[in-house]
Amino acid sequence: MKQLNPESTNTLNRLTGMMSGWCVKIDNSRDEFMPVYISTTFEDERTKIFTVGHYQSVDGDILADPEIQFLFDVVTGSYFPVYYRQDCMDLEQNSAKN
Numbered sequence: 001m002k003q004l005n006p007e008s009t010n011t012l013n014r015l016t017g018m019m020s021g022w023c024v025k026i027d028n029s030r031d032e033f034m035p036v037y038i039s040t041t042f043e044d045e046r047t048k049i050f051t052v053g054h055y056q057s058v059d060g061d062i063l064a065d066p067e068i069q070f071l072f073d074v075v076t077g078s079y080f081p082v083y084y085r086q087d088c089m090d091l092e093q094n095s096a097k098n
Helices: 006-017
Strands: 023-026 036-043 047-058 061-073 078-086 091-094
Touching (some): 006 047
Antiparallel strands (some): 061 078
């Protein structure tokens, strides 16, 4: 896995800093663009996994458009992209395995 660069790390720190509890919805476009959802999907003493995504509803199904998961190393303050999904293009990629 490749670590995010400093600029991207700063951006994710700002976004995750907006969270109140385990998630936040950021929608400041007055419905011109899809809102961004950020949530904590895993957490232990050394790591967290943050999910950042846009979602749309198609025929009652919620589709990721896209969704990216980042592993955050609490000790080093580093982010690593570990998962990418875009349902409308039938794309799913993992950069880490259990």
